[in-house]
Amino acid sequence: MGGGGGHASSMADLFDMMSGGGGGGRRRGPEKGEPIVHKLKSSLREMYNGATRKLALTRKARCVACKGTGTKSGRSYVCKTCNGTGIQIHIRQLGPGMIQQMQSKCSACDGTGEMIPADDMCKKCNGKKFVTEKKIFEVDIEAGMKHGQKIVMRGEAGYTQPGVAPGDLVFILEQKEHDFFTRKGADLLMTKEITLTEALCGYKFEVEQLDGRKLVVTQKPGDKVTKPDSWKCVNDEGMPVHQAPFQKGNLYINLQVKFPEKISPSECAKLRSILPQQCSYEEADEDSDDAMEDQEEDVEHVKTRDVNIEQELRNRKDFGKAHNYNDSSDDEGGMGGQRVQCHQQ
Numbered sequence: 224m225g226g227g228g229g230h231a232s233s234m235a236d237l238f239d240m241m242s243g244g245g246g247g248g249r250r251r252g253p254e255k256g257e258p259i260v261h262k263l264k265s266s267l268r269e270m271y272n273g274a275t276r277k278l279a280l281t282r283k284a285r286c287v288a289c290k291g292t293g294t295k296s297g298r299s300y301v302c303k304t305c306n307g308t309g310i311q312i313h314i315r316q317l318g319p320g321m322i323q324q325m326q327s328k329c330s331a332c333d334g335t336g337e338m339i340p341a342d343d344m345c346k347k348c349n350g351k352k353f354v355t356e357k358k359i360f361e362v363d364i365e366a367g368m369k370h371g372q373k374i375v376m377r378g379e380a381g382y383t384q385p386g387v388a389p390g391d392l393v394f395i396l397e398q399k400e401h402d403f404f405t406r407k408g409a410d411l412l413m414t415k416e417i418t419l420t421e422a423l424c425g426y427k428f429e430v431e432q433l434d435g436r437k438l439v440v441t442q443k444p445g446d447k448v449t450k451p452d453s454w455k456c457v458n459d460e461g462m463p464v465h466q467a468p469f470q471k472g473n474l475y476i477n478l479q480v481k482f483p484e485k486i487s488p489s490e491c492a493k494l495r496s497i498l499p500q501q502c503s504y505e506e507a508d509e510d511s512d513d514a515m516e517d518q519e520e521d522v523e524h525v526k527t528r529d530v531n532i533e534q535e536l537r538n539r540k541d542f543g544k545a546h547n548y549n550d551s552s553d554d555e556g557g558m559g560g561q562r563v564q565c566h567q568q
């Protein structure tokens with residue numbers, strides 16, 4: 224046990240050394256107040272360019288009128304109920320030779336250990352020793368900072384009690400969603416919809432970068448055809464790297480191809496004559512569907528319907544199980560549909 228304690232205090236010393244001392248000879252008890260943590264919503268634009276945000280916050284400050292004593296005279300008064308410990312001890316006899324001891328916060332002084340008489344109470348702070356002040360903080364969001372990153376303002380959390388240094392004021396960045404950019408580390412991702420015509424014949428579109436520049440993305444006619452759901456990368460147009468702002472991530476653009484809803488038969492004829500790939504449906508087919516079926520016995524023309532396959536598969540999950548009472552065998556599972564047919568015959 225003793226070893227563990229020694230370790231802890233040496234760790235505290237080490238921390239003092241690293242943080243530039245200031246702790247002096249005090250080793251036990253809190254030397255610094257608890258940090259106060261705020262969430263700070265920030266736009267991707269601010270994280271790209273860097274920004275200074277002015278925030279008005281209220282915090283505790285030592286009462287100047289009484290120099291933090293809480294009294295007009297500067298005297299301190301010990302609570303008589305708890306003798307200044309702030310703790311009340313209750314002893315309960317549970318049985319012969321059995322005593323239960325319970326501690327609670329002193330109700331007379333609310334655990335402060337002090338009772339200031341009304342006539343000596345500081346009017347400015349009502350004996351609380353602190354006042355609340357409003358302060359405007361300038362918080363620097365540096366270029367490249369990320370969602371969840373902490374901005375620490377040392378010793379700005381405000382006054383807590385005599386002998387305790389103010390804690391840190393901490394802001395945790397919360398990135399607001401951007402209209403079209405998604406951030407992945409230092410990279411930016413976006414989706415761009417182009418038409419089928421653009422996919423085949425080239426395109427040109429602008430992307431407004433987070434610093435306001437307009438990036439023009441071009442695919443010339445005669446270049447490769449753009450396939451649906453393909454990706455393009457623009458090097459070094461992602462987010463700046465924190466503390467190395469000239470180093471940047473990439474911008475990745477996901478290209479979605481919007482197809483026309485319908486094309487008329489005459490337009491189809493034109494397309495067939497233009498496009499380099501063959502078409503399995505020739506114009507001659509249009510009149511001869513029935514004729515072909517008559518000629519070839521094994522050929523059957525089937526109908527299709529449009530499906531959303533994910534939803535379809537969810538609905539189909541139980542298909543074929545309805546009359547399958549014996550579901551113990553896995554390899555027969557797929558045969559359920561056939562079995563139903565057999566029963567019906």
Ligand SMILES: [Zn+2]
Nearest residue numbers: 302305329332
């Ligand atoms: Zn008390």
Ligand SMILES: [Zn+2]
Nearest residue numbers: 286289345348
């Ligand atoms: Zn005061």
